[in-house]
Structure formats: C-alpha cells, structure tokens
Amino acid sequence: MNDTTHQSGDGPSHRTVEIGLAAFMALLGAITVAGSLQVGIGWGAEGPRSGFFPFYIGIAIILSSAVNMVHAFATKAAPRFAEWSQLRQVMAVVIPTTVYVFVLPYTGIYLASVVMIGVFMLWLGKYKLPLTAAVSLGVPLALYFMFEKWFLVPLPKGPIEDFLGL
Amino acid sequence: MEEIVNLFHGFAVVIQPFNLMVMVVGILLGVIIGVLPGLGGANGVAILLPLTFSMSPTSAIIMLSCIYWGALFGGAITSILFNIPGEPWSVATTFDGHPMAQQGKAGEALTAAFTSSFVGALFAVIVITLVAPLVARFALQFGPAEKFAVFFLAFCSFIGMGKEPPFKTIVSMMIGFALAAVGLDSVTGQLRLTFGFSEMLNGFDFLIAVIGLFGIGEILLTMEEGLSFKGRATGINPKIVWQTWKELPRYWMVSLRSCLIGCWMGISPAGATPASFMSYGIAKRISKRGHNFGKGEIEGVIAPETAAHAAGTAALLPMLSLGVPGSPTAAVLLGGLLIWGLQPGPLLFVEQKEFVWGLIASMYLGNLVGLIVVLTCVPLFAAILRIPFSIIAPVILVVCAIGAFTVHNSTFDVIMMLVFGIAGYALKKCNYPLAPMVLAIVLGDKAEEAFRQSLLGSQGSLGIFFSNGLVGSIMVLGLVALFWPMISDGFARLRTKSA
Numbered sequence: 001m002n003d004t005t006h007q008s009g010d011g012p013s014h015r016t017v018e019i020g021l022a023a024f025m026a027l028l029g030a031i032t033v034a035g036s037l038q039v040g041i042g043w044g045a046e047g048p049r050s051g052f053f054p055f056y057i058g059i060a061i062i063l064s065s066a067v068n069m070v071h072a073f074a075t076k077a078a079p080r081f082a083e084w085s086q087l088r089q090v091m092a093v094v095i096p097t098t099v100y101v102f103v104l105p106y107t108g109i110y111l112a113s114v115v116m117i118g119v120f121m122l123w124l125g126k127y128k129l130p131l132t133a134a135v136s137l138g139v140p141l142a143l144y145f146m147f148e149k150w151f152l153v154p155l156p157k158g159p160i161e162d163f164l165g166l
Numbered sequence: 167m168e169e170i171v172n173l174f175h176g177f178a179v180v181i182q183p184f185n186l187m188v189m190v191v192g193i194l195l196g197v198i199i200g201v202l203p204g205l206g207g208a209n210g211v212a213i214l215l216p217l218t219f220s221m222s223p224t225s226a227i228i229m230l231s232c233i234y235w236g237a238l239f240g241g242a243i244t245s246i247l248f249n250i251p252g253e254p255w256s257v258a259t260t261f262d263g264h265p266m267a268q269q270g271k272a273g274e275a276l277t278a279a280f281t282s283s284f285v286g287a288l289f290a291v292i293v294i295t296l297v298a299p300l301v302a303r304f305a306l307q308f309g310p311a312e313k314f315a316v317f318f319l320a321f322c323s324f325i326g327m328g329k330e331p332p333f334k335t336i337v338s339m340m341i342g343f344a345l346a347a348v349g350l351d352s353v354t355g356q357l358r359l360t361f362g363f364s365e366m367l368n369g370f371d372f373l374i375a376v377i378g379l380f381g382i383g384e385i386l387l388t389m390e391e392g393l394s395f396k397g398r399a400t401g402i403n404p405k406i407v408w409q410t411w412k413e414l415p416r417y418w419m420v421s422l423r424s425c426l427i428g429c430w431m432g433i434s435p436a437g438a439t440p441a442s443f444m445s446y447g448i449a450k451r452i453s454k455r456g457h458n459f460g461k462g463e464i465e466g467v468i469a470p471e472t473a474a475h476a477a478g479t480a481a482l483l484p485m486l487s488l489g490v491p492g493s494p495t496a497a498v499l500l501g502g503l504l505i506w507g508l509q510p511g512p513l514l515f516v517e518q519k520e521f522v523w524g525l526i527a528s529m530y531l532g533n534l535v536g537l538i539v540v541l542t543c544v545p546l547f548a549a550i551l552r553i554p555f556s557i558i559a560p561v562i563l564v565v566c567a568i569g570a571f572t573v574h575n576s577t578f579d580v581i582m583m584l585v586f587g588i589a590g591y592a593l594k595k596c597n598y599p600l601a602p603m604v605l606a607i608v609l610g611d612k613a614e615e616a617f618r619q620s621l622l623g624s625q626g627s628l629g630i631f632f633s634n635g636l637v638g639s640i641m642v643l644g645l646v647a648l649f650w651p652m653i654s655d656g657f658a659r660l661r662t663k664s665a
Contacts, residue, residue, distance in 0.1 A: 014596075021596050025337050032344040035359035039351075047622040050351040050358045053614045057343045064336040071331070081595060086390040093389050094588060097382070097563055101584050105577040109568060117560040125556030139561050143568065151217045153572050 011083040018072035022065045029061030092124060108158025113140045169299050176523030180531055185228050188221075189528060192229040193536045194543075196236015201244055201547050205562055207237035207478075208494040208604070209380040212373045213569030215502050223506040224524040230502060231482075231525060232532045234495050235287065238438075238478050239540045242279040242471055243547050247272060255438035255474040258446040262459060262466025269462050273406035280540050281414055282421065282468045286475035287533040289425040290432065294483045295526055298515070301487040305512035310619035311630050315640035317613040318631075319647060320490045321602065326650035329440065330599040338593065342603035345370040346610020353618055365578045372501055372607040373573045375586050376494065379600050381566040382587020385559055387594060407541060417468050420449050424469045428476025432492050433484055438477040445473030479529065486522060487512060490609065494601045497608045 036051030036058060043049065082090075096119055104112045117136035121127045147153045179185065199210035211230050218226035241256030246263035259279060266275035308316070325335045348359040349369030360366040424445040431441035449469035450459040459466045481492030482499070489511035491497040503510045514522050540547075570583035590600060606613075624630035632638040646653065 017592070018596050021592055021598075022337075025341065028341060028344065031361075032347070032359065035361060039356055039358045043626060046354050048618045048626075050354050050356040053617060054344060054347040054359060057340050057347065061337055061340045061344065064333040064340065067333040068331070068337060071333070082390055086392070089389045089392060090386050090591070093386055093559065093563070094584075096560075097584055097587075100563070101567065101577075101580045104567065104580060109564075109571065113564040113567075116564065117557075120556060120560035125554060127556075135557055135561075139564065143564070147217075147568065147572075152220065153216060154575075155568060155571060156577060 011080040011087065014079050014081045015072055015075055017081040018075075019069055022069040022072060026062050026065035026069070029058045029065060032058030032061065096120065105156060106158060108161055109155045110140045110144060111158055111160050113143070169295060172519060172523045173295060173527060175520065176525075176527030177531070179224060179520055179524040180228065180527045185225055185524075185528070188225050188229040189232050189532055189535055190539070192232025193236040193239075193532065193539050196233035196238075196536075197240040197243070197540060197543070197547055198236075198550060199233065200237035200240020201551055202558060202562065205565075206380050206384065207234050208498055209377045209384075209566070209569075210237055211495055211498045211502075212376040213381070213565060215373060215498065215505070216569070216572035218502070219505070223503075223508055223518075224521050226502065226506060227499065227521065227525050228528040228532070230499055231528060232536070234478070234499070235529075235532050235536045236539075237495075238287075238475050239280060239283055239536050240547065241474075242283065243276065243540070243544060244551060246275045246279060246467075247548055248551060255442045255478070256470075257439070258442040258470035258474075259467060261446065261470075262461070262463050265460070265462035266464070266467065271462065273403065274410045274464065275462075275467050276544060277407045277410040277541070278414065278464050278467045279471045280537055281411065282424075282471040283475040284533055284537045285421055286425055286428050286472035286477075287479045287529070290429050290476040290479035290483075291526065291529040291533070293429050293480060294486070294529070298483050298487045298526075301483070302512040302515040305488050306516070308512070310616045310623065311633065311637045312640065314613060314616035314620055315631060315637045315644065316488055316490055317609060317616065319640055319644040320484070320609075321606070321613075322644040322648035324599070324602045324605075326647045327440075328599055328602075330597055332651070334596075334598045335602055338598045338600065339602035339606045342606025343610045343613070345375070345603075346372075346607045347614065352611050353615060368574070370582070370607065371573055371579065372604060373498070374570050374579045374582050375607050376498055376604055377566050377570050378583040378586025379590035379593075379604065380494070381562065381569075382584060383590025383594055383600075385562060386587065386591040388555065389559065413464070414468070417465055420453070420465050420468050421472050423448065423452075424472035425476045428473035428478075429480040431473070432477030432480030438474040438481070438493065441477035442470035442474040446470040479533075482525075482529075485510065486514060486525070489612070491605060494604045497605050501608055 032054050036055035039051040040049035041051040041055040043052075096116055100112050100116045114136045117139060118132055121132040121135060122129070125132075143155075147155055180189070195214065196207075196210065199205040200207070205213075211233050214233060215230065218229055221229070238255070241251060242259055242263070244250045245256040245259040246267050249260050249264040251257040251260055263275045263279060266272065305312075305316075321339060324339065325332050328335050344359075346369065348366055349357065350367065351358050357367065427445045427448070428438075428441045431444065432438065446459075446466060446469050449465055450456045453459070453463075453465050455463055455465065478493065478495070481496040483492070485491040485496045485500050489500065489509075491500045500510050503514075508514065508518055508521065566583060566587075567580050570580045571577060573579060593600060620630050621627075624633070630637075631641050
C-alpha cells in the first residue's frame with residue numbers, strides 16, 4: 001500500500017485504517033454467515049430455522065463493508081488517522097488495562113485496581129508517592145465499602161482478601 | 167382525565183422519602199458522570215444498573231433516569247466553563263457558552279443553560295404525559311408484523327436521517343444484530359454462532375457493549391487528544407440567576423422552537439446531539455442577532471440546551487409506549503426493565519401503572535431537583551473537573567471494569583468490555599455511529615422474534631408486512647426514512663428545475 005507517500009509519515013493514514021476496519025467487518029459478517037449455515041438457514045418444522053435471520057444479517061454486513069471498502073479506496077488525500085505520539089498515548093492506556101483485565105480473576109479486583117491506579121499516576125501523571133498511595137488505596141477502599149457493604153454486590157477477591165478474612 | 171389521576175398516584179410514589187433520596191443521589195451521580203470525560207449518560211447508567219438489582223423497579227428506574235437527567239445537566243457545565251463538551255449533545259453549547267464565560271458572563275450562561283434544559287425537559291415530559299398513553303393504547307392492537315414494522319421504522323430512520331455515511335450505519339447496526347443473535351435462539355431454543363465456546367452461550371450483553379464502546383472508547387479518545395483543562399471562574403450567585411431569569415422570557419420563541427425540534431428528534435431516534443445542532447443552526451439563521459452567534463450570544467446557549475434536553479427526555483416516549491428506545495441511554499433503561507422482569511411495550515401502561523406513572527412523575531420532580539442541584543453546586547462540580555486526567559482515567563477504568571463484572575459476575579465480561587472499548591475507539595475514529603449498534607444489540611432478539619412470528623403466520627411470505635393499512639403504512643414510512651437522503655435530493659432537484 002502506497003498511501004504513506006502523500007503523507008508526512010507521522011502516523012498511519014486514515015485510508016489504511018478504514019480499509020482494514022472494513023475488511024475486519026466483512027470478516028465478522030462471514031463468520032456470522034458461516035455460523036448461520038451450521039444451524040440451518042432454511043424453513044424447518046418450527047418455521048424459519050435459527051440461522052435464517054443472522055444469515056441475512058451477515059450478508060448485509062459483507063455487502064455494506066464492500067461498499068465502505070470501495071469508498072475508502074476511492075478517497076485520495078486522506079488525513080492521518082492519528083499521529084504515532086497520539087497512538088502511543090492510547091497504547092499507554094490499552095496495555096495496562098489489558099494486563100489489568102487478565103490478572104484480575106487471579107488477584108481480585110481490589111489489588112489489581114490499587115496497582116493500576118498507582119502505575120498510572122506514577123508513570124503517566126508523574127505524581128509523588130504520597131498522593132499516589134492515597135488515591136490508589138483510597139479509591140478501591142471506597143469502592144469496597146460502596147459495593148460490598150452498602151449495595152451488597154460481591155466483587156472478585158484474591159489471596160490478599162482471603163488472608164485478611166474479608 | 168384518567169391520566170391526571172394516574173399521574174397524581176405517580177407523584178405519591180415519588181415523594182416517598184426513599185425515592186426522594188434515590189432521586190437526589192441519582193442527580194448528583196449523573197452530574198458527576200456528565201462532567202467527567204469518559205463517563206456518559208449511557209454507560210454511566212449501564213455501570214450503575216447492577217446496583218439497582220436489589221431495589222424495587224420503581225425506585226431503580228427513578229435512580230437511573232435521574233442519573234440521565236443529571237448527565238444532561240452536567241454536560242453544560244464543562245462546555246461553558248472549560249470549552250470541553252462533557253457529552254456529545256453539549257458540543258453546540260460550547261459555541262456561545264464558552265465565549266460568554268470568557269467575557270465574564272459564566273454565571274449568566276450557566277443559568278441560561280440550566281434553565282433552558284429544564285424548560286426543554288418539562289415540555290417533553292408534558293408531551294410524554296399526554297401522548298404516551300394514547301400511543302400505548304393504540305399499540306396494544308399490534309401483532310408481530312406491526313411490531314416488526316415499528317422496529318423497521320426505527321432502524322431505517324437511523325440509516326436515512328443519521329449524519330454518518332449510510333453504509334457505515336448499516337454495518338454498525340448489523341454487527342449489533344449479529345452480536346444479539348449469538349447464543350441461545352429464543353424461538354427454537356437452539357444454540358447458534360457460539361462455535362463451541364462456552365463463554366458465548368449467553369451471547370453478548372449490551373451493558374458490556376455500552377460500557378466498552380462508550381466508556382473505554384471515550385477514554386482512549388480523550389487520551390489521544392491529550393486534554394488539558396483550562397477552566398474559567400464560575401461566579402454564579404442568586405443575583406445573577408435572578409437577573410438572567412428575568413431576561414429569559416424574552417426568548418420564548420427560541421425556546422418553543424427548540425422544544426419542538428428536540429421532541430421530534432428525540433421521538434424519531436435521531437437523538438439529542440443532532441437536535442442540539444439543528445436547533446442552534448435554525449436559531450442562528452432566524453435570529454436578528456444571528457451574525458453575533460459564536461461570540462457569546464445567550465440565544466446560542468438557550469437553543470441547543472433546550473433541544474438537547476427535550477430530545478433526551480422525549481427519547482423515553484417510544485421506549486415506554488412501544489418498547490423501542492429513542493437513544494442509547496433509553497436503550498440501557500429498557501434493558502434495565504427486562505432485567506427487573508418488566509416487559510417493555512404498550513402493556514406496561516396496563517399492567518405496571520405504578521411503575522410507569524412513578525417514572526413519569528419522577529421526570530417532573532427529577533428535573534426540578536436537578537435544576538436546583540446544579541444551580542447550587544456548580545463550583546463543586548467545576549472542582550471535580552480540575553482533577554487531572556491521569557488520576558481520573560484509571561479510576562474510571564476501574565469503575566468501568568467493576569460495572570462490567572457486576573452485570574453477570576463474570577470476569578470474561580471484563581475482557582469483552584476492553585475488546586468493545588478498543589473497537590469503539592476505532593469505529594468512532596472512522597465515523598461509524600455507535601448508537602445503532604447498541605440499539606440493535608438490545609432489540610435484536612425482539613426484532614427477530616417479531617419477524618419470524620410474522621413469517622410463521624404468513625407461511626414465509628413477505629407480503630404480511632404490507633397485508634393491512636396499518637402495517638403497510640409503517641413499513642412505507644420506514645422505507646421513506648431509509649431513502650430520505652435520495653428523496654430530499656430529488657425534491658431539491660425538481661425545485662431547481664421548475665424555478
């Protein structure tokens with residue numbers, strides 16, 4: 001793809017992302033069609049089979065994505081999607097959050113939250129330790145009382161909570 | 167007359183101390199949600215929905231709808247003081263609201279915005295009180311074909327009336343339908359589209375999608391923009407409020423027009439954001455001081471705020487009377503009804519009188535309470551906005567994660583939330599609208615059920631959707647909405663030719 005030629009090269013072009021997204025959507029459409037075919041798209045004893053409705057939904061996704069892709073290819077001077085520095089900012093949220101959602105079942109939500117808020121404030125916000133500690137401990141503690149005590153909604157807990165007998 | 171009696175019963179429900187407390191808590195939470203970037207009406211309500219599982223449905227809907235009113239009010243604060251729209255529907259408020267604040271008239275702008283919001287909401291609630299029972303009574307006669315036609319109309323108007331490219335709207339909407347189809351087929355009881363993953367047995371919950379798409383996606387967008395808050399002083403006091411109030415009646419025409427635009431856009435699922443822009447645009451064109459718009463004109467605050475609130479409130483009319491929500495937040499509220507075991511739709515007005523009229527009464531009172539709360543607490547909310555984003559962002563992420571978890575007590579949902587969040591960021595950047603997707607996830611099963619039941623009745627012939635005057639005209643309306651851009655183009659061409 002030569003779409004970076006008319007850009008200064010400071011980030012992915014909007015066009016590339018549009019095309020990629022349209023292709024991804026078409027893939028989702030294809031998956032929907034495949035899944036519908038598995039359960040049957042025709043007319044059964046019970047009327048339209050389970051795959052009947054999603055089959056046409058999948059077809060509509062594929063066709064519309066094709067139109068979107070043609071549109072994306074047709075646009076000439078597309079602006080940048082975002083600058084790399086901006087995307088780095090976005091990844092600075094995505095990566096810690098990804099780690100957070102995957103470790104959360106093992107550590108419990110409270111410990112993971114303390115660490116996440118702490119990392120954010122120290123690393124991205126460049127705050128001093130006392131303030132960081134206050135916020136990163138205070139918020140989960142407040143959430144603990146709000147959910148477990150006030151609204152009686154249990155949240156995932158880990159070894160630390162077990163140790164404390166909560 | 168019966169409606170008035172019912173409404174008074176509703177008020178009796180609402181003024182119970184617990185419900186009043188829930189109302190104030192809801193408004194406060196709502197304003198905070200509206201003020202904070204990354205938390206909006208729809209996902210704020212979605213996150214807090216699980217907290218209401220233990221309440222009675224009436225208290226629960228009062229709390230959640232008040233969060234919604236609060237969020238609508240809160241959007242104006244950030245627009246005027248910080249030039250940052252806390253919500254998409256308050257973008258138009260920044261055009262004249264922030265210049266007013268820069269000229270030292272923040273108090274006037276805020277008072278005008280809050281009061282207009284209140285007027286817009288009040289107008290829409292009156293419309294709901296008078297019209298919703300009639301619509302519901304009418305809709306009681308609907309069979310599956312008519313039901314499907316109403317869904318068809320709602321989704322077609324998204325495609326034809328939205329400002330996003332129509333094929334992107336279709337993709338977004340159809341993805342929503344596909345996600346709704348995953349899991350157990352409600353008609354045959356068969357599993358579909360799960361591809362053997364047990365996590366997908368229950369399908370995709372729209373609450374997870376809302377929290378991800380609107381919450382996480384919004385935070386990612388805010389991170390990308392690298393916001394730095396530079397706020398204006400507030401300086402709101404009773405004297406300014408009183409002076410502004412004395413001035414406002416002069417703009418009754420602007421208000422009335424904005425109310426009408428807002429109600430119309432809210433009932434047809436265009437929503438609050440286009441309503442606010444349209445109202446602002448029309449006010450600019452008609453006003454004698456139109457040339458001054460954008461430089462701090464009070465009419466430029468009144469018009470979008472009135473319309474946004476009227477639209478946001480009116481969006482509940484089709485939700486209550488037909489079971490078709492007019493906005494993402496209304497969709498979340500509708501999802502709440504299902505969770506509390508209530509069947510949204512016209513029968514609600516017959517079977518759940520206390521609930522419906524309690525909700526309508528709470529709209530009157532909630533907006534009044536909201537007005538008082540925002541007028542008195544502006545400095546407090548502005549202080550919240552001064553907390554740097556690097557503290558707010560992780561806290562919101564944690565709150566979103568908790569919200570996603572509590573829906574089904576499932577940590578897999580938290581992972582799905584992040585997936586939806588990243589998808590939301592990419593889709594929003596590429597101009598795919600998110601509201602149709604959310605609505606399709608909520609309504610997918612119902613629309614499909616209505617469609618299949620109609621076909622069962624007709625032995626597979628699509629003619630059933632045009633078999634009588636009622637269903638036929640709704641379908642035709644839907645088709646008109648679908649092809650509206652082409653139709654209006656054609657009219658414009660005809661006019662230029664004849665001229």
